[in-house]
Amino acid sequence: MSELLTTVDGRPLKAALASAERTKRIRAVLLVMPLFIFIFFSFLYPIALMLYRSVENPLIAQHMPETVAVLENWDGKEVPGEEAFAALAKDLVAARKSREIGKVATRLNFETPGLRSVITGSARSAGKWEPPFKEKFLDRRKQWGEVETWATIKRLSPTITSVNYLAAVDRQYNVDGEIVKIGSDYQIYVDLFMRTMWMSIVVTVACLVLGFPIAYMLASLPLRHSNLLMILVLLPFWTSLLVRTTSWIVLLQTQGVLNDLMVWSGIIDDAQRVQLIFNAQGTVIAMTQILLPFMVLPLYSVMKTIPPSYLRAAESLGAHRFLAFWRIYVPNTLPGVGAGCLLVFILAIGYYITPALVGGQDGQMISNMIAFHMQKSLNWGLAAALGGILLGGVIILYWLYNKLVGIDRLKLG
Amino acid sequence: MSQISLPDHAGPVETVWHWTYILICAFVFLFLIAPILVIIPLSFNAEPYFTFTKEMMSLKPEAFSMRWYEDFMAKEIWQRSIGNSFFIAFCSTALATALGTLAALGLSRSEMPYKGLFMGLLISPMIVPLVITAAGIFFFYATVNDYVPLTGTYLGIILAHTVLGTPFVVITVTATLSGFDHSLTRAGAMLGADPTTVFFKIIMPLILPGVISGALFAFVTSFDEVVVVLFVASVEQQTIPRQMWAGIRESISPTILAVATILICISIVLLATVELLRRRSERLRGMSPG
Numbered sequence: 001m002s003e004l005l006t007t008v009d010g011r012p013l014k015a016a017l018a019s020a021e022r023t024k025r026i027r028a029v030l031l032v033m034p035l036f037i038f039i040f041f042s043f044l045y046p047i048a049l050m051l052y053r054s055v056e057n058p059l060i061a062q063h064m065p066e067t068v069a070v071l072e073n074w075d076g077k078e079v080p081g082e083e084a085f086a087a088l089a090k091d092l093v094a095a096r097k098s099r100e101i102g103k104v105a106t107r108l109n110f111e112t113p114g115l116r117s118v119i120t121g122s123a124r125s126a127g128k129w130e131p132p133f134k135e136k137f138l139d140r141r142k143q144w145g146e147v148e149t150w151a152t153i154k155r156l157s158p159t160i161t162s163v164n165y166l167a168a169v170d171r172q173y174n175v176d177g178e179i180v181k182i183g184s185d186y187q188i189y190v191d192l193f194m195r196t197m198w199m200s201i202v203v204t205v206a207c208l209v210l211g212f213p214i215a216y217m218l219a220s221l222p223l224r225h226s227n228l229l230m231i232l233v234l235l236p237f238w239t240s241l242l243v244r245t246t247s248w249i250v251l252l253q254t255q256g257v258l259n260d261l262m263v264w265s266g267i268i269d270d271a272q273r274v275q276l277i278f279n280a281q282g283t284v285i286a287m288t289q290i291l292l293p294f295m296v297l298p299l300y301s302v303m304k305t306i307p308p309s310y311l312r313a314a315e316s317l318g319a320h321r322f323l324a325f326w327r328i329y330v331p332n333t334l335p336g337v338g339a340g341c342l343l344v345f346i347l348a349i350g351y352y353i354t355p356a357l358v359g360g361q362d363g364q365m366i367s368n369m370i371a372f373h374m375q376k377s378l379n380w381g382l383a384a385a386l387g388g389i390l391l392g393g394v395i396i397l398y399w400l401y402n403k404l405v406g407i408d409r410l411k412l413g
Numbered sequence: 414m415s416q417i418s419l420p421d422h423a424g425p426v427e428t429v430w431h432w433t434y435i436l437i438c439a440f441v442f443l444f445l446i447a448p449i450l451v452i453i454p455l456s457f458n459a460e461p462y463f464t465f466t467k468e469m470m471s472l473k474p475e476a477f478s479m480r481w482y483e484d485f486m487a488k489e490i491w492q493r494s495i496g497n498s499f500f501i502a503f504c505s506t507a508l509a510t511a512l513g514t515l516a517a518l519g520l521s522r523s524e525m526p527y528k529g530l531f532m533g534l535l536i537s538p539m540i541v542p543l544v545i546t547a548a549g550i551f552f553f554y555a556t557v558n559d560y561v562p563l564t565g566t567y568l569g570i571i572l573a574h575t576v577l578g579t580p581f582v583v584i585t586v587t588a589t590l591s592g593f594d595h596s597l598t599r600a601g602a603m604l605g606a607d608p609t610t611v612f613f614k615i616i617m618p619l620i621l622p623g624v625i626s627g628a629l630f631a632f633v634t635s636f637d638e639v640v641v642v643l644f645v646a647s648v649e650q651q652t653i654p655r656q657m658w659a660g661i662r663e664s665i666s667p668t669i670l671a672v673a674t675i676l677i678c679i680s681i682v683l684l685a686t687v688e689l690l691r692r693r694s695e696r697l698r699g700m701s702p703g
Contacts, residue, residue, distance in 0.1 A: 024524040031519025032531055035512040035579060043538050043576045046549030053552055210441045217438045231684070232446050238680040238687075239449055240637045242657045243673040247448035249661065250455060250463045250670070257451055260464050289444060321427065350542020352640055357661050367544040374548055374644065384552075387545045398540050402533055 047391070054384035057161040059107045060153065063100045064091040068157040076154065076175065079145055085133040092123040110379050111163060111172070112152045113186075118143045151175045164385035169193075189369070189386065196366040199284060200348035204295075206288040207344045208337065211295035215336075218296070219303035237293040245357050248286040252277035252358075278360030286354050291347055295340040298405075302336030339405040346397045350390060366390055449677060456481055456670035463667065481671035490656060491672070498652040501567065502635040505574035509631040512575070513582025514624050518616075520583070521590035532583075539580035546577070547644040554645055565647030573641045578631030585630065589623025589694060622694030626687050633683060 005013040061068055066087035074080050095101040105119035118141045129136050137144040155163065155173050166172055166179060170187040174180045181187065214233070218226045236244060251257050254273045262268045276282055306329065314324035352367035359368070366386060373383035419431045459478040460466050468476030485491050519525055520532055538546060550573050554563040563569035597619075601611040617624075639654040646655070653672065660669045 021524060024522070025526055028519045028522040028525040031522075032516045032525065032535075033519075035516035035535060035583070036531065038512055039535055039538070039576065039579065042550070042553070042572050043546065044534070046553035047541070047545065048549075049552045049556065050545065050549040210444065213434065214438050214441045229442065231688075232442050234684055234688075235681065236445050236449060238633060238684045240654065240673070240676045240680065242637070242639065242654050242661070243452070243676050244448060246657070246661060246669055246673050247452050251448055251451060253463070255462075255464060257455075257464050289448060292441075292445060346540055350544065352542070352544045353658075357658075367542055370544045370548065371640075371643075374544075374551065380552075383548060387542075387548055390542060391545050394541060398533075398537070402529070 050384045051388050051391075053380055054164050054388045055160050055162065057156060057163070057381070058159050059100075059103055060156040061159050063095045063098075063104050064088075064153065064157075067091045067153060071150065071154045071157065074150070074154060076147065076151055076177065079147060080150060082132050082134045084150070085137050085144075086131060088122075088137070089126045089129060089131075089133045092119070092126045096123045096127070106378070107156065108152055110167075110382065111156060112148060115143065115149065115152065118149070147175050151177075164381040165388070167382050168385040168389055192364070192366055192369055193389070195280075195362075196349060199280065199287075199363075199365060200345050200351075202284050203287045203291060203348045204341050204345045206284065207292050207295040208341060210288065211292055211299055211340065212333075212337075215296045215299035215303055218300050219306075220308070233293050233296050236289065237297075241290065241353055244290055245286060245354050248282065248289070248358055249277060252282055252285070277358050278363070280359070280363040283355045283359045283363035283365075286358050287348060287351060290354060291344045294343050294347060298339040298343065299333065299336040302333055302339070306332045335405070339401070342397060342401045342405070346394060346401065349397075350394060452670055452673050453677065456667065456674040458667055458670075461667055463665075463670070481667045484666075484668045485671045485675075488668070490651065491653075491668070494651050494653045494656040497650055498636055498654070501570050501574060501650070501652060502632050504567075504571045505578055505635045506628050506632040508571070508575040509578035510582050510624060510628040513579045513627060513631070514586050514620075516579075517583050517586035517590060521587050521593070532587075535583050536580045538576050543577075543638075543640040547573075547641045550576075550641060551644045564645050565649070567650060570642060570646050570650050573645065574635035574638055575631075577638060577641070578634045581630035581634060582624070582627035585627035586620060586623045589620045593619060622690040626690050629683050629687055633680070 007013055007016045067084065070084045070087045071080065074084065092101065095104055101120060101123045105116040105123075108119060109116035122137060122140050122144070125136070125140055126133075143149045151173075155161075155177075163172070167182075168189050170182050170190045171179050172182050214229075218229055218233070221229070249256070253259070254275060256277075258276065259268075259273045263270050263273065268274065276285070310328050310332070311324050314328045315321060319327065349365075350367055351365055352371060355363055355365045356368050356371070359365070367390070370383050370386050370390070373379045373386065419428065423431065454469070455463065455465065457477040457479065458466065458469065459476050459480065466476055516535060520528060520535075525531070550569075551564075554569055558564055561568075563572070593616075597615055598611050601615045602608070606614065637654055639652070639658050642650065642652055642655045643658070646652075653676070657669055657672060660666065
């Protein structure tokens, strides 16, 4: 074996090389760190916080400690005894004093509709009552004589809970603690998830069908011409989302440009103007136009790399023009098709602005429900759970995209 | 020779198909661009309608007016929105560009460990649905509000918009660096330049087009963002998109069309800038134009 190779100052070459590479590695990491730390604190941590919101449940344990303690040993078969009612009275009075009773009532009401007034009403009276409490509670509100009410309190007493996720898929615990479907009148979220998926698929397919021909045209025209046409794709890409959504309202509403045009040209009567917007159809049309550039750009960049000689070779070997296109050209575009479809689908599934403005009743998507629970109903736990499920789906698709396409090959114009 | 043009020996089927294809493409291009173009003439409507009046169709001059632009200029709320939008977008763009460019420099070095993972995490703000990001930021700001007031402050909005803008900077700068010849920096270092000089004299001029494109993307992202503003801003931080959102939902007036037209003009300018930069960058790196 040869002697150990060393540098001029006598260090083994291997060690010197390793230390030099370590320095380089540290330098590279140091360049990335500022952004990573920033993204960690203002993006990753907030998202984690939201996910935590979807399972945390401190309210009942914090503001009804006595009741929760008594109910720990309750078998859930029949209405508990005086001990539980005494604890309840104590908790309600204390919660009313600390002005937290409203929150408690709202939280219980999310789980079992109707409990809000039961809680606030009883809390108002409980301060004046003397023991024994059971009868007085039962007189005040008949719900206290129902196992369901007590089961709801018991179910919400753990500080970590799965009720939000269950609610997000239209499920809940029944009195026996089994997971059951909720009443059919309240089942909305599974349908909404399905509709969101369905609308995103329709938008993706529409983008592919519309995007493929023009990407092909852009890729095969000489650059001078294709650059001009490319502007028609890129200008919408750069135009404000709100502007484009406004445009669709202007175009499609019943008193809008398209209906006017149809009436004017005699296709339809003034009385039978078509409702094109403020429904699912309007959302799909507007979203297709808004997301189309995200399909055209990846398709174009893949098509640009397919040598035209392939098609000529196939034709000279006797294939018909159409057959050559289908058997030779289309399979070569598949990476672009995959990239475009995944990107459009990922963006479509989380869409909020456009459905909110042009969706009407049946064109709403899951993001709109999340925003509704965040801003209107203030059921943050449920909003976070719905967001968690949506996020899970998006992460899987993102992972797939990264695997198939590579995130570093994302093209922007 | 282009594949689009029809060969001389084309039969009737191919001829018909050829023209059908051209027609389909024309329709798709129309679908893309018509909604944007239709808004421009409508914004000069003299009547408070969102459609073309008979007088407009016959091009009578009195059917057109600047009244919605005057309305836009006169309303204090729109003026404040414009100021806010530009201020927030400038600040967040500056932050996003600085952080994103540094990170892209690190990410494009071959020595960078866990490159894919870091890249994936740093790009994710672009992929995660905005409502989820906005909800997360809302919860986060609510918990830290006692120490740093972020809900309903300019700082809060700027930081959130910076998060949304950085992926664009990272992507464009990494793309510019992918064709970057690293022997140039070594040559600079060998000739005695310290790393700072190498950065400003050699790297920066070459990646500048990518940096500017990324900055413009970040700017547009912030300038057009409404969900985060809806979730964490107060009335004081009213931006143009927020005001348009309110206008479309509540009191729809053609002033919105005037604002939309102005925004379209801004996007045309931005698009032209980015295209020029892209061509310049490709020329500098010796790639073919286009």
